[in-house]
Amino acid sequence: MEAIVTALPYLLDGLQVTLYxxxxxxxxGLIIGLIMALFRLAPxxxxxxxxxxxxxxxxxxxxxxxxxxxxxxxxxxxxxxLDKTTAGIITVGxxxxxxxxxxxxxxxxxxxxxQTEAARSLGLTSSQNMRYVVLPQxxxxxxxxxxxxxxxxxxxxxxxxxxxxxDLTQQGEVATATTFEAFKIxxxxxxxxxxxxxxxxxxANFLERRFELR
Amino acid sequence: MSIIQVTNLKKSFGTLEVLKDIxxxxxxxxxxxxIGPSGSGKSTFLRCLNKLxxxxxxxxxxxxxxxxxxxxxxxxxxxxxxxxxxxxxxxxHMTVLENVTLAPxxxxxxxxxxxxxxxxxxxxxxxxxxxxNSYPGELSGGQKQRVAIARALAMSPxxxxxxxxxxxxxxxxxxxxxxxxxxxxxxxxxxxxxxHEMGFAREVGDRVIFMDGGYxxxxxxxxxxxxxxxHERTKLFLSKVL
Numbered sequence: 001m002e003a004i005v006t007a008l009p010y011l012l013d014g015l016q017v018t019l020y021x022x023x024x025x026x027x028x029g030l031i032i033g034l035i036m037a038l039f040r041l042a043p044x045x046x047x048x049x050x051x052x053x054x055x056x057x058x059x060x061x062x063x064x065x066x067x068x069x070x071x072x073x074x075x076x077x078x079x080x081x082l083d084k085t086t087a088g089i090i091t092v093g094x095x096x097x098x099x100x101x102x103x104x105x106x107x108x109x110x111x112x113x114x115q116t117e118a119a120r121s122l123g124l125t126s127s128q129n130m131r132y133v134v135l136p137q138x139x140x141x142x143x144x145x146x147x148x149x150x151x152x153x154x155x156x157x158x159x160x161x162x163x164x165x166x167d168l169t170q171q172g173e174v175a176t177a178t179t180f181e182a183f184k185i186x187x188x189x190x191x192x193x194x195x196x197x198x199x200x201x202x203x204a205n206f207l208e209r210r211f212e213l214r
Numbered sequence: 215m216s217i218i219q220v221t222n223l224k225k226s227f228g229t230l231e232v233l234k235d236i237x238x239x240x241x242x243x244x245x246x247x248x249i250g251p252s253g254s255g256k257s258t259f260l261r262c263l264n265k266l267x268x269x270x271x272x273x274x275x276x277x278x279x280x281x282x283x284x285x286x287x288x289x290x291x292x293x294x295x296x297x298x299x300x301x302x303x304x305x306x307h308m309t310v311l312e313n314v315t316l317a318p319x320x321x322x323x324x325x326x327x328x329x330x331x332x333x334x335x336x337x338x339x340x341x342x343x344x345x346x347n348s349y350p351g352e353l354s355g356g357q358k359q360r361v362a363i364a365r366a367l368a369m370s371p372x373x374x375x376x377x378x379x380x381x382x383x384x385x386x387x388x389x390x391x392x393x394x395x396x397x398x399x400x401x402x403x404x405x406x407x408x409x410h411e412m413g414f415a416r417e418v419g420d421r422v423i424f425m426d427g428g429y430x431x432x433x434x435x436x437x438x439x440x441x442x443x444x445h446e447r448t449k450l451f452l453s454k455v456l
Contacts, residue, residue, distance in 0.1 A: 117266055118303035118362075122317035122369060123293035132316060136307050 003184050007175035014171025015192060021088055021167065022154050028093030029153065033100025038130075040105050051101065058098035063156055067091045071163050088160040096153040103145045107138035140211045147204035151197050158193075168192060217242045217373060217404055218263065223272035225258055232258045234428035236272070242372075245405045247415035247436075250425035251451055256408045259425065260375050263406065264288075264295045277372060293321060296366030300378040302358040304350035304365070310337065311346040314365045322369065329368075336364040340394050356387030360394050367398075374398065376407040412455060416440055424448045 039051035058066070071087035074080045082090070111134050119129040161170035172189040176182050216239040225233040232255045240246055248256045261267040262274060269282050277294060279286050305313050314333035318324040324332075337343045340360040350358055359379055366374060376395065380388045392414050399405055399418050409415060415422050416436045423433040424443075432439065432448045440456070443449045 112303075114299060114301050114303035115305065118297075118299060118305070118365075119316075120289075121264055121266060121292055121295070121297035122366070123289050123321040124317060125289055128320055132320060133305055137305075140307070 003179040003181035004188055006179050007181075007185050007188065010171045010175040010178070011168060011188065011192060014166060014168035015196075017085075017166050017171075018154075018157050018168040019196075021085065021092065021157050021160065021165070025089045025092035025096060025157070026150060026153060028089065029096030029100050032093065032097030033104055036097060036101035037104035037108065040101065041108060055098045055101055058095055063091065063095050064159055064162070066095060067159060067163065070094075084160075084163055084165045087163065088157070088165050092153055092156050092160070095156065096149060099149045099152075100146070103142050103149060104138070106145075107142035108134055110141055111137050136211075140208070143204060143208050143211070147201060150204075151200060154197060154200065155193070216240055217277050218406075219273070219275040220263075221273045221275075223259070223262060223274060224270045225255075225262055225267060226270045232428055233262070233270075236428075236430055238423065238430060238433075240404065240406065242404055243402045245399045245403075245407070245418055245420045246423060247419040247421075248406065248408045248423045248425060249410070249412070249415060249451075249455075250431075254425040255428045256425045257377055260377050260406060260408050263373075263375055264292050264297055266297075289321075293317075293369050294372045295375060296369060296371035296373070297375045298359065298362050298366055298377065298379045300381050302350070302355070302362045302382070304358055304362055306350050309347050309349055310342065310353070310361050313350070313361060314368045317365070318368050333364070333368055336367050337361070339367075339397075340364045341390075354387060355383045356390045359383065359387075359391045363391075363394055363398070373404045373406070376405065376409070378408050378410065380409070380411055410455070412440070424451065426451070 036051040036054055039047040040055075042048065067087070070091050071082065071084065075082055075087075108130075115133050115137070116129055119133045120126070124132070157167055158169040161167055161173065164170065166174075168189060172185055176185045179185060218238070218240040220236055220238045223233055223236040224231065236255075236259055248259065250256050258267055262269050263276065265274075265281050265288050272282065274281050276291050279291050281288055281291055305316070308316065311330065311333055314336060315324075315326070315329040318329040318332070319326060334343055334346060337346055340363055342357055342360055342364070345353060345357065345361070350361070353361065363379075379395070380391050383391065388411070392411065395405070395407070395414070396418050407414070407419070419436050421433060422436050422439045424431050424439065424445075424447075426447050432443065432445050434444075439448070440452065443452055
């Protein structure tokens with residue numbers, strides 16, 4: 001118990017960093033995901049291609065390689081200087097964005113064409129149709145897969161400890177080095193991640209009920 | 215002056231030519247029923263009138279605007295052309311009232327309050343005022359279609375297009391929808407109705423168009439077309455449906 005008490009301040013510091021990176025990366029990922037989904041569905045071929053290349057590049061490479069490329073690779077360029085946290089947020093955000101893009105695209109395409117026809121026949125523009133008719137319905141259908149990807153992204157943030165970001169996982173290492181109690185500390189770290197993800201799925205369940213389709 | 219003028223309208227899906235050469239004029243306040251076998255192109259013809267289908271060639275002039283001209287703002291023209299679909303296509307995530315007020319508030323920027331009171335008037339007209347706060351999922355097919363009619367009317371269109379509005383309904387609900395349409399026709403709405411309801415076409419239509427194979431084969435006042443069809447194909451079709 002003593003080990004945990006000693007470790008707890010470290011772990012809570014780490015939890016803060018993890019939460020900060022997760023939330024900012026998630027927002028970044030959602031914005032990129034929505035834009036890329038609309039690019040993939042746009043009538044302009046060039047936009048389709050941009051989205052396709054982005055999604056394929058992200059899905060086709062491991063996130064660790066993406067992290068190393070962004071943090072070590074891009075930082076060799078004279079005009080780029082990314083600190084660890086920014087590189088971490090960009091990596092997790094870009095990674096999640098690719099998966100979100102596919103989730104959002106599939107959600108949009110799952111909405112019956114008749115909905116769009118009805119909206120357009122009333123004089124709604126194509127973006128009004130998206131905003132008021134298609135996306136609200138698609139959002140509800142996307143929620144479960146959305147939750148899944150968010151959980152994966154949260155866990156992905158633990159990889160950022162490798163470049164020395166003081167997240168929960170990194171702080172677990174620090175606490176282990178201080179207390180030499182690997183079993184207890186890593187168990188505690190696991191419990192904290194578990195609680196975090198459990199709370200996330202509670203939030204998702206609440207949203208699903210809140211936006212239930214009638 | 216006709217409110218709709220269609221000249222040499224052609225529509226192809228890939229290599230399949232669905233509308234081959236359609237010419238027609240529809241006058242204000244006229245009720246035109248379009249009949250014909252399935253695959254004859256009648257729904258496609260209707261959907262070309264508000265450009266839900268891209269027009270391959272020819273001209274469609276709606277109230278003076280040639281919608282085949284890319285410079286014409288189609289969203290603007292569509293505000294004057296209401297449409298009712300076979301599958302209702304109500305927005306399931308909105309209440310009945312929200313369905314009806316969406317376009318007036320977002321497209322025409324009506325004030326919420328005035329849009330709401332107009333919507334309630336229209337719902338009363340179709341006999342569904344008490345369902346204003348229900349969701350589409352809680353309504354029967356006939357009620358859904360009447361809401362869809364109210365939704366289209368909320369934009370105060372000059373023309374109403376009906377694409378087989380009763381085909382997806384249980385037989386006992388057909389009457390209530392036709393009744394609303396009849397009332398609309400009596401109020402002087404310009405209507406184009408693709409339908410299999412020959413009784414409605416005969417009773418309410420000012421003119422009936424018979425389509426087959428992507429052409430308008432024959433058109434006439436209902437009594438003439440039903441009583442004295444001129445073409446073999448019309449006779450054959452009518453012998454099967456009447």
